[in-house]
Amino acid sequence: MKTFFTVLGASIAFFLTVAMFGTAGWDRPPLAVHQNGFRGTAMEQVHTREGVAEAMAANAAPAPADPAEPGEELAGTAYENVQVLKNVSVNEFNRLMVSMTEWVSPEQGCTYCHNTENMADDSLYQKKVARRMLQMTQHINSTWKDNHVGGSGVTCYTCHRGQPVPAHVWFTEPGPNRPGGFVARNNGQNMASPSAGLSSLPYDTLTAYLADKSIDNNAIRVNATTALPTTKGKPIQDAEKTFALMIHMSEGLGVNCTFCHNTRAVSDWSQSTPQRVTAWHGIRMVRDINGNYLEPLLSTFPPNRLGALGDVPKVNCTTCHNGQSKPLNGAHVVEAYPELAKSTETASAAPPAVPATPPTPAPAPQ
Numbered sequence: 001m002k003t004f005f006t007v008l009g010a011s012i013a014f015f016l017t018v019a020m021f022g023t024a025g026w027d028r029p030p031l032a033v034h035q036n037g038f039r040g041t042a043m044e045q046v047h048t049r050e051g052v053a054e055a056m057a058a059n060a061a062p063a064p065a066d067p068a069e070p071g072e073e074l075a076g077t078a079y080e081n082v083q084v085l086k087n088v089s090v091n092e093f094n095r096l097m098v099s100m101t102e103w104v105s106p107e108q109g110c111t112y113c114h115n116t117e118n119m120a121d122d123s124l125y126q127k128k129v130a131r132r133m134l135q136m137t138q139h140i141n142s143t144w145k146d147n148h149v150g151g152s153g154v155t156c157y158t159c160h161r162g163q164p165v166p167a168h169v170w171f172t173e174p175g176p177n178r179p180g181g182f183v184a185r186n187n188g189q190n191m192a193s194p195s196a197g198l199s200s201l202p203y204d205t206l207t208a209y210l211a212d213k214s215i216d217n218n219a220i221r222v223n224a225t226t227a228l229p230t231t232k233g234k235p236i237q238d239a240e241k242t243f244a245l246m247i248h249m250s251e252g253l254g255v256n257c258t259f260c261h262n263t264r265a266v267s268d269w270s271q272s273t274p275q276r277v278t279a280w281h282g283i284r285m286v287r288d289i290n291g292n293y294l295e296p297l298l299s300t301f302p303p304n305r306l307g308a309l310g311d312v313p314k315v316n317c318t319t320c321h322n323g324q325s326k327p328l329n330g331a332h333v334v335e336a337y338p339e340l341a342k343s344t345e346t347a348s349a350a351p352p353a354v355p356a357t358p359p360t361p362a363p364a365p366q
């Protein structure tokens, strides 16, 4: 009997081993590896080729509308209630309205924003939000051109992708639905928040780093700059929040940490890639968008659009990037819509320009 089981066990093990080498399911899928740092530093992005092809297909930019017929008449004089696009020709204005409908509300049409009895009427909240969105898009494409969005720029489609509410927006999370208990101060951990990549890291990271436009430029510093402590350092909680933010940024861009950092010296700017500087500005740009454009719309949005704590829907890296390091495969989407490329806000109304501080080394937290 014993011999029988030994032989049976050995033959099953033999067949499983053969199956392991012979079956397609066990093969490693073909990889697309892109080296983005010095050789030997393991700075590379590893994706499957299939994954790259799928992401490219899912992020194709729509073709721009045919150019408008030239015309002299300006929208500001032809129409009754045009406040942002005053100096755009009527033909170009109508072309943009058609494109905006395709980008934001293709199923609902013009009526998503307009009372079609009177196009000048501002009674729908959607139209008031859309007007501010026009100013926001112009601001992103002008103020943040050199430091972040470059020649690609953004249109409504970059965030909306054919839907009135972009797929990736976020709200301040209300936190644990229970009283203190044993671990009253758990630093927001173990909540499996999507913004921390479902890890056990703090759930309120985005609120800490991406919501408040007034946060000091160099707040995200946790690495020591000296071998021994010289001042009272930052608490470990800051490191946890920083890590959660980094996970959000990596996921949002579909990259790993070495896209920006040489992980032998994470904080050292001189060993980081140029993309880390773009990301540094990206963090400030997101604060600018959320603090100066979305938060002031609090009273314009209807209550059903607000979060559990009554806050406005906000933007993060994923809203534009959608898992790619360059949104919409790097297409230069704003070129065909020059009216979206320059700001029309008066200098006093527009939010202040890009923070001038370059990403200098840390001011020695410890």
Ligand code: HEC
Pocket (backbone or CB within 6 Å): 079, 080, 081, 082, 083, 084, 085, 086, 097, 098, 100, 101, 104, 105, 109, 110, 111, 112, 113, 114, 119, 120, 126, 127, 128, 130, 131
């Ligand atoms: C996503 C929202 C949105 C959609 C969809 C939209 N519009 Fe508009 N429309 C606006 C906004 C915002 C303004 C005001 C622009 C400004 O103040 O510069 C406006 C203004 C207008 C005006 C000027 C009205 C006046 O007398 O002041 C016309 C005409 C117009 N739109 C036509 C259209 C048509 C036609 C469609 C459908 C093809 C359309 N719009 C779809 C948001 C939208």
Ligand code: HEC
Pocket (backbone or CB within 6 Å): 100, 104, 113, 126, 127, 129, 130, 133, 134, 137, 154, 155, 156, 157, 158, 159, 160, 164, 165, 166, 169, 289, 305, 313, 314, 315, 319, 320
């Ligand atoms: C940087 C990303 C971004 C860009 C660019 C952008 N939007 Fe938005 N938009 C948002 C977010 C975030 C919201 C809030 C979502 C919500 O309403 O719940 C929003 C909301 C809206 C709404 C209200 C939808 C609703 O029913 O609540 C309209 C209308 C709108 N946007 C129009 C536009 C138009 C038109 C443009 C281009 C001129 C534009 N957006 C560009 C991010 C963006």
Ligand code: HEC
Pocket (backbone or CB within 6 Å): 217, 218, 219, 220, 221, 222, 223, 224, 242, 243, 246, 247, 249, 250, 253, 255, 256, 257, 258, 259, 260, 261, 266, 267, 268, 275, 276, 277, 279, 280, 283, 362
């Ligand atoms: C898209 C670029 C990018 C990616 C990807 C990225 N980081 Fe960062 N990281 C930054 C930037 C920018 C800063 C500085 C932020 C600031 O100063 O506001 C930073 C700061 C840090 C810091 C603080 C450094 C200091 O001086 O104390 C740590 C730690 C860190 N990142 C770890 C990581 C880890 C771990 C990952 C992967 C999970 C990662 N980063 C992925 C851009 C990136």
Ligand code: HEC
Pocket (backbone or CB within 6 Å): 140, 148, 149, 150, 151, 152, 153, 154, 158, 249, 253, 275, 276, 278, 279, 280, 282, 283, 286, 315, 316, 317, 318, 319, 320, 321, 325, 326, 327, 330
């Ligand atoms: C309003 C839309 C928008 C948001 C929000 C946004 N980005 Fe970007 N980002 C862009 C565009 C557009 C480009 C492409 C620029 C170009 O083609 O030169 C870009 C480029 C980048 C690049 C350079 C990629 C490369 O391959 O060179 C990095 C890094 C980056 N973004 C990081 C971030 C991070 C981190 C966040 C969140 C904190 C963020 N971005 C939020 C629009 C956005």
